[in-house]
Amino acid sequence: xxxxxxxxxxxxxxxxxxxxxxxxxxxxxxxxxxxxxxxxxxxxxxxxxxxxxxxxxxxxxxxxxxxxxxxxxxxxxxxxxxxxxxxxxxxxxxxxxxxxxxxxxxxxxxxxxxxxxxxxxxxxxxxxxxxxxxxxxxxxxxxxxxxxxxxxxxxxxxxxxxxxxxxxxxxxxxxxxxxxxxxxxxxxxxxxxx
Numbered sequence: 001x002x003x004x005x006x007x008x009x010x011x012x013x014x015x016x017x018x019x020x021x022x023x024x025x026x027x028x029x030x031x032x033x034x035x036x037x038x039x040x041x042x043x044x045x046x047x048x049x050x051x052x053x054x055x056x057x058x059x060x061x062x063x064x065x066x067x068x069x070x071x072x073x074x075x076x077x078x079x080x081x082x083x084x085x086x087x088x089x090x091x092x093x094x095x096x097x098x099x100x101x102x103x104x105x106x107x108x109x110x111x112x113x114x115x116x117x118x119x120x121x122x123x124x125x126x127x128x129x130x131x132x133x134x135x136x137x138x139x140x141x142x143x144x145x146x147x148x149x150x151x152x153x154x155x156x157x158x159x160x161x162x163x164x165x166x167x168x169x170x171x172x173x174x175x176x177x178x179x180x181x182x183x184x185x186x187x188x189x190x191x192x193x194x
Contacts, residue, residue, distance in 0.1 A: 001154040006040065006050065008145030013137040022055050022158060023132030024064070024104070026079065029162040031103035032066050038151025041068040042093035049074075050149035051141050052100070053156055057133045064131045066102045067147055068092060073113055073120065075102035079129030088113045088120035097154070105162055 004010070013022075024030050034052045041050040046069065054065035062080045066073065073088040084104075092098050092115070101114040104125060113121040139156050141148040 001035075001037070001152040002140075003152050004050075004140040004149045006148040006150035008141055008148050010051070010138045010140030010145075010148070015134050015136050018137055020132065021160070022137045023130070024160070025130040025132065026128060027106050028130070028160060029104055029106045030158065030160045031101055032075075033099065033101045033155070033157040033159070034066065035097060035099045035154040036068075036092075036149075036151060037095065037097045037154075038068060038093055038149070039095040040093060040150035042071040042091070045070060046147075049147045050151070051138065051147040052149060052153065053137070053139050053158075054142050054147075055131070055133065055135060055137045056142050057135050062129065062131050062133045063135075064104075065142070066100070068149070073100050073102070073115060075111055075113055077104060077111065077125065077127055077131055079127040079131060081129060082127045084111050084123060084125040084127050086111045086113050086121045086123040088115055090115050090120050099155075107162060 032053055036052060038050065041048055049067045049069040051065060051067040056063040056065050060080060062078060064077045066075050071091040071093040073092060075086050077084045098116055103112045109125050111123050111125045135143045139153060
């Protein structure tokens with residue numbers, strides 16, 4: 001794991017190094033999987049938030065980010081016109097290790113948060129444009145050093161594609177209710193060997 005001290009410094013992957021792979025379009029589904037531990041960011045709203053990962057520009061510009069705010073995980077997307085956001089229900093500023101999966105499903109028009117293998121939040125995705133920008137991808141803070149994370153980050157993985165396409169399950173109806181949906185994903189994720 002890498003320890004972040006909230007000092008405005010983070011890990012930077014330049015836009016040219018990422019070759020546009022983290023600039024998702026309007027029709028792109030993607031997910032961000034992060035393992036982290038923090039005792040900070042339990043309060044303070046936006047000012048007290050700590051960024052896990054971000055490819056941000058600023059308000060009203062094509063961006064996406066994942067952070068801890070008021071002790072909960074928040075995933076945000078902005079296409080420059082409309083935005084989508086989902087905040088988890090569980091408190092994570094408890095000094096324990098957690099795994100979060102933040103996902104955008106362009107086909108279903110939803111954004112999801114899974115925390116430690118369980119559904120922690122979902123919301124409609126009303127964006128219609130893409131999230132690509134020329135800023136760098138950051139772990140531990142925004143591009144300008146704002147919203148610095150204090151704690152440990154062990155793993156950061158970004159996937160392009162829908163959740164079910166990524167895991168390539170052959171029979172997705174894991175809870176036997178006759179449909180393949182996010183409830184089946186929760187069962188599947190809880191059984192992953194992490």
